[in-house]
Amino acid sequence: MGEIQITPSILNSDFARLGEEVRRIPGADWIHVDVMDNHFVPNLTFGPTMVEALAKASDVPLDAHLMIEDADRNALDYVDAGCGSVTFHVEAAKAPVRLAREIRKAGARASMALKPATPIEPYEDILAELDMVLIMTVEPGFGGQKFLDLCLPKIRRARALMDKHGVETWLQVDGGVSLETIERCAEAGADVFVAGSAVYSADDPDKMVAALREKASAARS
Numbered sequence: 569m570g571e572i573q574i575t576p577s578i579l580n581s582d583f584a585r586l587g588e589e590v591r592r593i594p595g596a597d598w599i600h601v602d603v604m605d606n607h608f609v610p611n612l613t614f615g616p617t618m619v620e621a622l623a624k625a626s627d628v629p630l631d632a633h634l635m636i637e638d639a640d641r642n643a644l645d646y647v648d649a650g651c652g653s654v655t656f657h658v659e660a661a662k663a664p665v666r667l668a669r670e671i672r673k674a675g676a677r678a679s680m681a682l683k684p685a686t687p688i689e690p691y692e693d694i695l696a697e698l699d700m701v702l703i704m705t706v707e708p709g710f711g712g713q714k715f716l717d718l719c720l721p722k723i724r725r726a727r728a729l730m731d732k733h734g735v736e737t738w739l740q741v742d743g744g745v746s747l748e749t750i751e752r753c754a755e756a757g758a759d760v761f762v763a764g765s766a767v768y769s770a771d772d773p774d775k776m777v778a779a780l781r782e783k784a785s786a787a788r789s
């Protein structure tokens with residue numbers, strides 16, 4: 569299992585002041601950027617041009633979460649935009665192995681996301697192709713939703729498969745992660761934690777990043 573990493577999502581930050589918003593969280597390991605196309609999910613956010621501007625606005629690397637239908641054709645635009653990690657949804661990718669290899673070859677970490685009803689088991693044999701697996705703990709599309717406890721067994725099963733294969737693939741959770749829910753995710757085996765509304769609704773977002781890190785670390789020991 570990798571080190572605990574906290575990855576705030578800017579989905580619930582002030583989009584009119586995005587540059588300032590990302591500079592409020594210098595203690596974050598990554599900045600999670602939710603790209604939505606209004607087809608894969610019923611919401612629309614931003615594309616590669618805005619992501620490129622954001623990458624220049626912060627020293628913290630960007631972790632792009634692509635909730636877009638044509639992932640095979642568009643994912644590399646986000647590597648070119650300056651993201652250090654690019655996550656595509658397996659439900660949207662026609663050729664996940666080829667896509668992961670292309671992302672790595674282009675110079676970013678390759679990651680694959682699963683919606684709550686998508687099982688991990690069919691992907692056991694491709695874990696070594698991936699730098700990270702993202703297990704969604706809400707239905708993708710919106711920030712501020714309630715954490716789905718029904719996803720915890722899948723986090724445990726994903727961790728067991730990673731241990732079985734001896735891969736160094738990170739295990740990220742995304743959706744409803746807060747001071748109330750992060751311990752459950754860490755106990756189940758997650759090591760990378762996305763938190764959107766929990767961080768940006770806090771008076772001091774960077775202090776919340778530290779508090780989340782402490783809770784997740786305590787749950788491990």
Ligand SMILES: O=C(CO)[C@H](O)[C@H](O)COP(=O)(O)O
Nearest residue numbers: 708709711712743744764765
């Ligand atoms: O991918 C996402 C939604 O599809 C977001 O990253 C996620 O929901 C973060 O926001 P919150 O912590 O408020 O749930």
Ligand SMILES: [Fe+2]
Nearest residue numbers: 577602633742
């Ligand atoms: Fe996300």
